[in-house]
Amino acid sequence: MTSEILLAGFGGQGILFAGKVLAYCGLAAEREVSWLPSYGPEMRGGTCNCSVILSDEPIGAPTVYDPDILMAMNEPSFLKFSDKVKAGGKIFIDSTLVDSRSSRDDITVYEIPATQLAEENGLTGGANIILLGLIIAKTGIISDKDIEAAISKIVPPTKPKLIENNMKAISIGRNYGC
């Protein structure tokens, strides 16, 4: 199986970091993995996206044009990419920041006020990981074991508090709407 995932939002929202967490999950699960950032004269507040592919086959092109899964963390990203999602695909949106809705009936859209939930739970900046929690719950592309391994791999061991916060954010997303 191959999952092509596109994560998009503003610079500074942790789009690349969330992609890295997904990629490490794939690595922990011993799958084929690629992670490709959009790069350019980017800056905080500008747009930013990254392509992640998790697969059981060797990965050819690392660029994701028609994602199976789109995570949209701002309005421009949603408008730019929602029509590109494959039929049967899933879109995860941060409803605190995205107002538009898709008119497509061949995809499933999951909404979560991730930025608001992050603020309320003292996890400012953790909206990206809350969304990942929801993606885990609704797609099953990542196991609980792998997400924990991935987060402890990325967060420097000198900052154990960050592991705890990220795992808290995962569980907020995962349990949302349950």
Next chain:
Amino acid sequence: MSQEKKLMKGNEALAEAAIRSGCKCYFGYPITPQTEIAAYMAKRMPKVGGVFVQAESEIAAINMVYGAASTGTRCMTSSSSPGISLKSEGISYLAGSDLPCVIVNVQRGGPGLGGIQPSQSDYYMAAKAGGHGDFHMLVFAPSSVQEMADLAALAFESADKYRMPAMIFADGLLGQMMEPVAFPEISPAMPEKPWACTGHGNKREHNIVNSLYLVPEELERSNFERFARYETVKKELTLYDNFLTEDADIIVTAYGASARIARSAVTAARAQGIKAGLIRPKTLWPFPVQAYRDALSTAKAYLSVEMSMGQMVDDVRLAIECSRPVHFFGHTGGVVPTPSEVLEQIRKINSGLAK
């Protein structure tokens, strides 16, 4: 073997592999999309007893490479397309002086200052005309993060073995993407370099590293000698990968990032019953001429896919002496071809064959 795989950017994996291969001096100058190499070297080199210098320009950096290489030290510089143009004078001097070194080009769109997105439009510069004069350099074309590491190691070894500058010829996509990579535990074999200028202590004749020959016959002799060595390199170091070529009607060919896209397209074409295969050169000089000739037994047409206006396609035509149609598809200026576009080309060629 250290089997634990890490996620790294291509640029970082290349830098780490260089250090593990015994690279002791790195001279760089920042330019997107290869700056991670310099950043990695700045962090790591002081910890492994190496030297990192951010030079005042690309020209200064390549001439620092000349100096370090003259002492037999494994050394490297890296840049992206416009910076490599600046280095080309130094590259010619390195080749003329038979100095081993590694030069990395993480290509971006051109000409001129161009853009910063991935490109492969420096093929001619790498494979044909790295500078003035009669010479070649070894040109390695990695296609994954693992190969960024593996071919870096091979580049250092081969540069020493053949006393030639070696280029790692990548692009912004390979430099920026992350994939799992493992580094084999190696203790690099450092060959004797009796030609190196390391001080003679009045015990032997002094060595001279130089590319100036004012007597034409002497210069010609040195060029003849170098080209004889190139023939050995062609026999020993021509590298390529075949994918589904055994029965292929259509041979798609691409290197580096384009090869990944072409491979996706070939897989999709096979799923539609089209007999497509892929030849992926891993060395662009020497060029894997024989791979294209071998494919003639089944191939009815060739298709070169590049992020350029069509450069390697010339070498494919030469390899098979134009005995089959050789098509070209590409994008340029930083636009990356998509697998579906390449598939469309394959389909078009295939329907032409049926007629």
